[in-house]
Amino acid sequence: MRAGGRAKKWLWRWRANPLRRKDDVLEAWLVLAVWALISVGGTLAGVFTARAADDVFAQQRAERTPVQAVLLTDAPRAAATSYRALVKVRWTLSDGSTHTGMTLVDGGRKAGSTIVLWTDTQGDPTTQPPSRTNAAVEAGFLGAASALALTGVAFGAGGAARWWLDRRRIDQWGRQWDLVGPRWGHKTS
Incomplete structure (x- = not known):
């Protein structure tokens, strides 16, 4: 036993001991x-x-697809660089149907510019899926x-x-x- 230390008994609770309860x-x-x-x-x-x-x-990742969308309204410009504005956009799905809706874009974008919009299986706007x-x-x-x-x-x-x-x-x-x-x-x- 080390000087000043105490002996440590492994598994002492399972050993036969008259004081064990x-x-x-x-x-x-x-x-x-x-x-x-x-x-x-x-x-x-x-x-x-x-x-x-x-x-x-x-x-x-499997269900969401990117499509090109056209801004129908201008996105207001703000002093902050991380400002995003809610604007009306139009997009066409792979089946040829045209949809309109609202999405967030960077501030300062002009009507007529294109953005990448992620859509779900119904063609509604959704967030971009995370990368692998x-x-x-x-x-x-x-x-x-x-x-x-x-x-x-x-x-x-x-x-x-x-x-x-x-x-x-x-x-x-x-x-x-x-x-x-x-x-x-x-x-x-």
């Missing part, structure tokens, strides 16, 4: 279950969430977030259960001391 064994199994849930469950939650998100992004790289990054972040969320819930539930076991042990110690304490030595009163 049922609550100690229950706590050992609880800690094991929490760590198994964190390692296996967190990994599975992260992988499944990332795959589901990646599937959604792939479906968006952006989708992979976002899916990874969503998977990591779900793994961390499961880890937090498991760790919190395990901590609450251990707190309950500690309260129960303290109550048991109090009852046992009430039985044994009066038989010890002299009283100070």
Whole structure:
């Protein structure tokens, strides 16, 4: 044993010990279950969430198509460079049907100029789907977030259960001391 250190016994809660209580064994199994849930469950939650998100992004890329749209109104110019204005546009789908609607464009664009507009399967304007790289990054972040969320819930539930076991042990110690304490030595009163 190191100087000043204490000996650490691995798996001490499962070893035969006259001082071991049922609550100690229950706590050992609880800690094991929490760590198994964190390692296996967190990994599975992260992988499944990332795959589901990646599937959604792939479906968006498959369903959304870019079309050329013509601005029907001017977009007002603003002092800010990141200003976007809602303007009326017209676009033609691959089946030859013409549609009009509203979309956001950069400020300062003139009527008659063309933009790229993304449409869904019904031909309605929608947002641009994420690229494969952006989708992979976002899916990874969503998977990591779900793994961390499961880890937090498991760790919190395990901590609450251990707190309950500690309260129960303290109550048991109090009852046992009430039985044994009066038989010890002299009283100070």
